[in-house]
Structure formats: C-alpha cells, structure tokens
Amino acid sequence: MSLTLEEVRHVAGLARLSLSSEEEALMRTQLSAILDAVAELSAVDTSAVEPTSHAAGEVAPWRADEVRPSFPPEKALGNAPSTVGTSFAVPRIIE
Amino acid sequence: MEPTELSMLELGKKLGSGELSSVEAVRACLSRVDRFDGQVKAFLMVDREGALAQAEAADRRRKDGRRAGPLDGVPVGLKDLFLTEGLPTTAGSAILEGFVAPYDGTVVKLLRAAGTPIVGKLNMDEFAMGSSTENSAFFPTRNPWNLETSPGGSSGGSAAAVAARMVFGALGTDTGGSIRQPAALSGIVGLKPTYGRVSRFGVVAFASSLDQVGPMTRDVPDCAALLQTIAVHDPCDSTSAPMKAPDYLAELEGGVRGMKLGLPREYFELPGMDPEVRASVEAATRALEKLGAELVPVSLPHTKYALATYYLVAPAEASSNLARYDGVRYGLRAEGAGNLLAMYGRTRDQGFGLEVKRRVMLGTYALSAGYYDAYYLKAQKVRTLIKQDFTDAFRTVDAVLAPTSPTPAFRIGEKVSDPLAMYLNDVFTLPCNLAGLPGLSVPCGFTKASLPIGLQVLGRPWDEARVLRIGRAFEREHDFHRRTPPLRAA
Numbered sequence: 001m002s003l004t005l006e007e008v009r010h011v012a013g014l015a016r017l018s019l020s021s022e023e024e025a026l027m028r029t030q031l032s033a034i035l036d037a038v039a040e041l042s043a044v045d046t047s048a049v050e051p052t053s054h055a056a057g058e059v060a061p062w063r064a065d066e067v068r069p070s071f072p073p074e075k076a077l078g079n080a081p082s083t084v085g086t087s088f089a090v091p092r093i094i095e
Numbered sequence: 096m097e098p099t100e101l102s103m104l105e106l107g108k109k110l111g112s113g114e115l116s117s118v119e120a121v122r123a124c125l126s127r128v129d130r131f132d133g134q135v136k137a138f139l140m141v142d143r144e145g146a147l148a149q150a151e152a153a154d155r156r157r158k159d160g161r162r163a164g165p166l167d168g169v170p171v172g173l174k175d176l177f178l179t180e181g182l183p184t185t186a187g188s189a190i191l192e193g194f195v196a197p198y199d200g201t202v203v204k205l206l207r208a209a210g211t212p213i214v215g216k217l218n219m220d221e222f223a224m225g226s227s228t229e230n231s232a233f234f235p236t237r238n239p240w241n242l243e244t245s246p247g248g249s250s251g252g253s254a255a256a257v258a259a260r261m262v263f264g265a266l267g268t269d270t271g272g273s274i275r276q277p278a279a280l281s282g283i284v285g286l287k288p289t290y291g292r293v294s295r296f297g298v299v300a301f302a303s304s305l306d307q308v309g310p311m312t313r314d315v316p317d318c319a320a321l322l323q324t325i326a327v328h329d330p331c332d333s334t335s336a337p338m339k340a341p342d343y344l345a346e347l348e349g350g351v352r353g354m355k356l357g358l359p360r361e362y363f364e365l366p367g368m369d370p371e372v373r374a375s376v377e378a379a380t381r382a383l384e385k386l387g388a389e390l391v392p393v394s395l396p397h398t399k400y401a402l403a404t405y406y407l408v409a410p411a412e413a414s415s416n417l418a419r420y421d422g423v424r425y426g427l428r429a430e431g432a433g434n435l436l437a438m439y440g441r442t443r444d445q446g447f448g449l450e451v452k453r454r455v456m457l458g459t460y461a462l463s464a465g466y467y468d469a470y471y472l473k474a475q476k477v478r479t480l481i482k483q484d485f486t487d488a489f490r491t492v493d494a495v496l497a498p499t500s501p502t503p504a505f506r507i508g509e510k511v512s513d514p515l516a517m518y519l520n521d522v523f524t525l526p527c528n529l530a531g532l533p534g535l536s537v538p539c540g541f542t543k544a545s546l547p548i549g550l551q552v553l554g555r556p557w558d559e560a561r562v563l564r565i566g567r568a569f570e571r572e573h574d575f576h577r578r579t580p581p582l583r584a585a
Contacts, residue, residue, distance in 0.1 A: 008456075015414060015459040016421070017452060018440030026449075027456055030514055034457060037515055038403040041473050044480065051475030052482055054304045055290040055531025056334045063330060075197040079425035088423050093435050 001035045003028050098123040099260040100579075103169045103317040106263060110157060110168040117150035117157075117168030117212060120263070124170045124214050127261045130584040136236050137246075137256040139175050140183055141215040146170060149212035156210065165320060167210030172262035174253045175216040176223060177203050177308075178297040186299040187219040187249075189232040190420045190427045190446025200297020201329045202266060202308055209324045214262050218252030221448045222417065223273055223301045225249050226520035229511045230450045237507065238281060239580035240546055244504035247277030247520070253311045254281035258580055264312040264321050268298060270305045271405050272500075272524025275536040278311055279499035279549025282538045284318045284566065284576065285311045287524075289556045290531035291336040293322075294329030302412035303334075305405075305528040314576050315537060315567040319343035322559060341560050351568045352387030354561075356380070357492035361398035362523055369502045375540030375548040376498045379569060383496070386568050391492050395484040400477050401526040406518060407461050407474035408529070413451075414458030420446060453514060482530040489555045494565055498523050499536040499549035523551060533559045537566040538575035547575070 008028045012019045019027065073086045082089040098106065098120050109115040125143060132138055153168030162168075175185050178196035180203075185191045199207065206213065220230035228236040228251030238246040239259040246255040250267030254277035257265050267274040269287035278285025286309045293308040300306060310321035326340035358380060363373065384390050422428035422442035429441035447455065461470035488495060500520055510517045527534040532553050539550035550569065554562035570576055 007460075011456055011460045011463065014463060015455050016418075016436070016439040016443055017447070017455065018437070018444040019452070020444070023444075023449075023452065027453065030453060031457055031460065033515060034406065034453075035460075038407055038470070038474075041400060041403050041407075041477055042469075044397070044400060044473075044477050046473065046476035046480070049476040049479050051472055052479040052529075053475055054334070055482070055529070056304075056336075060333055061330075061337065071197070076424075078197055079194050081422060081426075081428035090423055091432060091435050091438050 001039060002032045003035070099127055099263070102314050103166060103263045103312060104320055106169050107165045107167070110153070111162060113157065117153040118147060120168065121146045121150040121170045121212050121214065124262055127259065131259050131582045132261060133585055134237060134242055134582070135239055135255050135259050136234050137217055137252040137259065137261060138215045139185060139218050139233060139252065142182060142213060145182070146212040146214045153210045153212065163208065163210035166324060169211050169263050170214045171206065171211045172214050172217045172253060172256045172265040173203065174219050174250050174265065174267045176219060176268055176299045177266060179203055179213065179216070182216065184216065184299065187221040187231040187233065188446065188448070188451070192427065194425055198297065201294035201331060202325045203297065205325050205327055217256050217265060220249035220251070221451050222299065222413070223249040223268055223270055224413070224450050224454055226272070226276055226517055227507070227511065228252060229507060230448055232448055235507055238504045239582055240282060241504060243506055244546065245280070245507050247280035247500070247504065249273040250311060251277045254278055254283055254285070257283045257311050257313060259582060260579065264310060264317055266308060266325070267311045268306055268308050269528065270301050271409060271528050272521040274309045274311060275524050275534055275549065275551060276500045276520055278536040280504040280547065282547030282575070282578065283311055283313055284315055284538070285309065285536045286318050286322060286559065286563070287527065287534045288322060288326065288559055289533045291334050292340070292557070292559065293325050294327070294332040294335045296329055296331035300416040302409040303416060304412060305409060315563055315570050316344065316347060319347055319563050343560055343563060346560060347564055347567050349564050350386060351383055351565055354388045354494070354565065355391050355492040356383060356388045356565070357391050357393035357488050357495040359393050359395045359398065359488070359495055359497060361395050362497040365501060365522065367501055367519065368498065371542045372498050372500070372502060372548050376550055379539040379550040380496050382572060383565065383569055386572065393488045393492055393495065395488060395526070397477065397480045397484050398526055401481055401529060402518060402522055404474045404477045404481060404529060405521070405525040406457070407470050408478060410454040410458030411461045411471050412458070414455045414462065417451070417455055450514070478529050481526055485530045485532060494562060495553040497551045497553065499551040503542050503546035503548060527553050532556060533562050535562045535566045537570055539569065540575060
C-alpha cells in the first residue's frame with residue numbers, strides 16, 4: 001500500500017501537524033511501509049470476534065457526586081505560555 | 096563496600112537499625128551519579144537538595160521511632176513521565192521542556208508516603224515511544240554494561256540508573272515492553288503489573304488501554320516491595336482496580352515445585368532470535384524444571400499478529416492522547432503564528448520528535464474516516480484473539496516462560512533510522528500489554544560479550560505474586576543479578 005502525498009497532507013492536517021516537505025516525503029515512505037506490514041491482519045478471520053478496546057474489562061466505576069475543592073486557577077495557569085487574567089490566551093480565532 | 100551495593104530491602108534494614116543513614120545512602124547515590132552519569136547519561140535532572148532533605152526527614156523519623164515502612168529512606172529514581180510537584184517533567188519531549196508539574200501523581204504520592212527520597216528524573220524515549228532511549232529529545236542513555244550500546248527503552252534511563260547503582264530502584268512504565276525490555280538489556284529486574292493494578296493518575300499518557308506503571312530493581316524481593324508500595328486502588332484513575340493487593344513478600348520464597356510452566360512454541364521459534372539469547376532462556380527454563388516445575392509446551396497461535404495489532408492500537412490511542420499538546424495550556428508554543436490553527440500545527444511540528452510524529456500520523460490515519468474499520472477496529476478484534484490465546488493457555492499452565500527480548504543490547508544508532516527493525520524489539524513483550532497480564536523480566540545470563548539476557552515470566556491477571564515467586568526461585572539459584580557493570584570513573 002502506497003500513500004499519496006495528498007493523503008499524507010490530509011492526515012497531517014487532521015493531526016494538526018505542520019510537516020516540512022522533507023518530513024512529508026519521509027512519512028509517505030515510512031507510513032506506507034508500516035501499513036504494508038500491518039496489512040497481515042487482514043488474513044485473520046475476525047467475522048465472529050468482538051473487539052477488545054480495553055484490557056481491564058471492568059465497568060466504569062461510579063462515585064458520589066459531591067462538591068470538592070477544584071484545582072486553584074493560579075496553579076492551573078502556572079505553565080501557560082500566555083494568560084489574560086484567569087484565562088489562557090490564544091491567537092485570535094474570529095476576525 | 097559502597098552502600099549502593101545493597102538491595103533496597105537490605106538498605107532498609109540497615110536504615111532501620113541505624114547502621115546507615117538515609118543521608119549517607121543518598122550521598123552514595125549522588126557520588127555515583129557524579130562519577131558515572133557523565134558516561135551513562137541516565138538522568139535528565141538530579142534533585143540533590145530535595146533528595147537530601149527527604150533523606151534528613153527519613154533519618155528524623157527513624158530517630159523518633161516513626162519509620163514509614165521497610166523502604167523509608169531508600170533512594171529511588173523516576174522515569175521522567177511521572178508528574179512531580181515542583182520538579183520538571185518532560186516525558187523526554189521538547190514540547191514539555193520547562194514544564195513543572197503542579198501536583199504529584201498518585202504513585203509519587205505513595206513513594207513520598209513510604210519515605211523514599213527521589214534522587215531525580217530519568218531519561219526515556221519521547222512520550223515512551225521507543226525501545227532504545229534514542230528517541231529522547233535530549234540525549235540517548237548508554238548501557239552501563241557497554242557504553243556503545245543502548246540500555247533499551249523506553250524506560251532506559253531508569254534501567255541504566257538501577258544497573259549502574261546510581262539509585263536503589265526506580266519506577267518505569269510499560270506500554271509494549273518499556274519496563275521489561277530495558278530491564279533485560281540492562282541486567283536488572285522489571286515488572287509490568289496487571290493492567291489496573293497501579294494508578295496511572297499523574298502519569299503522562301501514551302496509550303491508555305496499555306500503559307502500566309511498574310518497579311525496576313536489582314532483585315525480585317525489591318521488585319515485590321516496590322510493587323507493594325504502589326499497588327493501591329486510586330479513585331482518581333477509573334481503571335485502577337478496586338481491590339487490595341496481597342502481601343507480595345509473604346510467599347515469595349515458596350519456590351516452583353508442582354507449578355506448571357508453559358513454553359509457547361511461537362516465542363521460541365522466532366527466526367530472528369539471537370542464538371545466545373535462545374540458549375540462555377532455554378537453560379533458565381531447565382533450571383526451573385530442576386527446581387520442581389513441570390514444563391508444558393503451549394501454543395499462543397496469534398502471537399505473530401501482536402506486533403501489527405499493537406502498532407495500530409497504540410498509535411491510535413497516542414494520537415488521541417497527544418492532541419492535548421497544542422500550545423494553549425502548558426508546554427511549548429510556537430512563536431509568530433497568526434492564527435490558532437497555524438499555532439497548533441507549528442507548535443506540534445517544533446515540539447514533537449520524528450518517532451512521535453510518525454505514531455501520531457499512523458494513529459490518526461488508522462482512526463480516520465474510511466480506514467477505522469479496516470485498521471483500528473480490525474486490530475481491536477485481533478486483540479481479542481491474542482487475549483483469548485492466553486486465557487486458553489492459563490487453563491493448563493500457571494504461568495508462561497519466554498525470552499524478554501529477541502536480542503541483547505544493540506549498538507546506539509544501529510536501528511534508529513529503521514522504525515520496523517526497532518519495533519521488532521518488542522515482539523515478545525507486547526502481547527502481555529494487549530492482554531493486560533502481569534509480566535516480569537529477570538536476569539538469566541550473559542552473552543560472550545558480557546551483555547545481559549532476560550527471562551520473561553507472564554502470569555494470569557492479578558497473579559503478580561506467583562510471577563514474582565517464579566522469578567525469585569530462579570534468581571535465588573543464580574548470581575546474574577549480583578554482577579555489577581564494569582564502569583570506570585572518567
């Protein structure tokens with residue numbers, strides 16, 4: 001299976017990765033090789049098999065819905081690249 | 096004899112009797128860091144002051160008759176994936192350079208409560224993606240047994256620090272073999288507990304259905320003691336099992352007489368396996384037979400599909416987990432992007448290394464519209480079959496024996512440019528993660544070139560006690576775990 005450059009760019013867009021053209025070319029070759037290798041799974045008959053999404057297999061636990069102290073804003077903002085007041089600041093979204 | 100020659104439990108006893116102090120133990124670790132870490136490069140960060148302050152506190156507790164437990168005052172190291180309040184946590188990535196965790200993860204809290212001073216944070220493959228520690232954004236770690244070779248990965252810094260006696264024990268994480276493979280390549284003991292045994296709260300996530308925290312130590316009793324410290328139910332992790340851990344030391348010395356141990360033919364028939372590894376692991380299985388275990392051939396027929404299954408499931412989960420690194424709330428933010436989308440894209444391009452990008456791309460592709468059924472869902476179904484193989488085998492045997500890694504330590508640079516060759520390192524370790532089982536690696540020999548070899552013991556879910564007991568039965572009759580790497584101060 002060989003990925004096209006357009007497919008690599010589409011996936012990079014979904015993954016929010018601005019790849020350089022060298023990286024795009026490398027990803028195209030390497031991902032194609034990896035996809036070839038994993039294609040062996042198609043040989044396995046799984047028509048009557050349920051998927052396993054998790055090794056635990058336990059049902060999600062419940063807990064009481066109690067009010068508890070939340071993480072203080074100054075700590076939550078402590079590693080932020082940019083803040084305004086008690087908010088994270090980002091480049092303008094709406095013109 | 097340097098105090099660092101002692102095991103964790105031996106040191107703990109001497110700390111309890113007052114024969115040694117925790118401050119002396121920490122100083123002995125720091126002295127070895129000063130002499131050897133320039134060559135080994137296991138540490139990303141050494142917390143001298145913090146470790147000495149924690150040691151002084153441990154010594155005060157002993158004087159006051161308030162020792163916290165058998166490991167109070169015993170210095171340890173942490174893979175740099177564990178959030179530590181007030182200390183940097185990088186996950187080996189440039190995108191988290193300078194990040195200082197605002198809280199301690201649950202296992203870190205448990206270690207602090209047990210009184211173990213934390214000497215520092217240990218190197219790793221970026222976001223735990225890799226098998227050699229060469230994917231660290233900072234520098235590769237070197238194997239103390241041969242500095243030209245890799246200690247394995249992704250918990251390579253933890254393995255190297257324990258092997259080089261720079262810490263008495265360490266914590267790592269294992270998503271596809273990242274505790275066991277570096278333990279094998281570095282000549283130490285490493286355990287991946289059953290999925291759900293140890294809390295993942297405050298551990299930087301890679302693949303959440305596979306990640307598990309575990310101990311890396313010099314011998315099996317230390318491994319049991321460190322597991323005991325961290326195997327605690329945690330309401331902050333919904334996959335943390337609401338059960339009380341048994342006493343892992345209680346039956347550790349009980350031996351293997353009467354146990355049925357499975358030898359999966361698919362593991363021993365792998366074409367690429369190093370002949371010295373095969374010979375050493377086969378000798379180890381015969382040693383366990385001599386000790387009274389019955390060796391039983393078993394089949395795990397879907398083993399050959401584990402690699403492909405893992406390299407779809409793990410990247411898919413990683414692509415989702417790593418979406419959080421967007422330059423908004425913490426970590427790197429690329430400068431000069433005019434809008435939000437460009438900021439995301441450039442931040443992630445600058446902050447992630449090549450292997451992480453490769454896996455994020457692969458995972459995104461496998462989850463994307465039109466490919467989900469063929470790749471991700473297919474892999475989840477094959478995962479069911481791999482899990483079922485073990486369930487079937489455990490009807491007739493109590494545990495399964497296998498090599499940990501198909502080869503001994505390889506040269507740094509040898510595999511790093513060929514992702515598929517690197518992925519083959521994990522071929523024996525990742526079925527255990529897919530099935531959620533406990534897996535232990537114990538030293539079982541050395542190659543002619545003096546590189547360590549590991550025996551892997553896989554057990555039923557929640558059966559760590561038996562897995563450790565098997566490892567201990569082998570260890571007690573051999574001295575592989577007592578050998579020290581031939582380091583010379585530069």
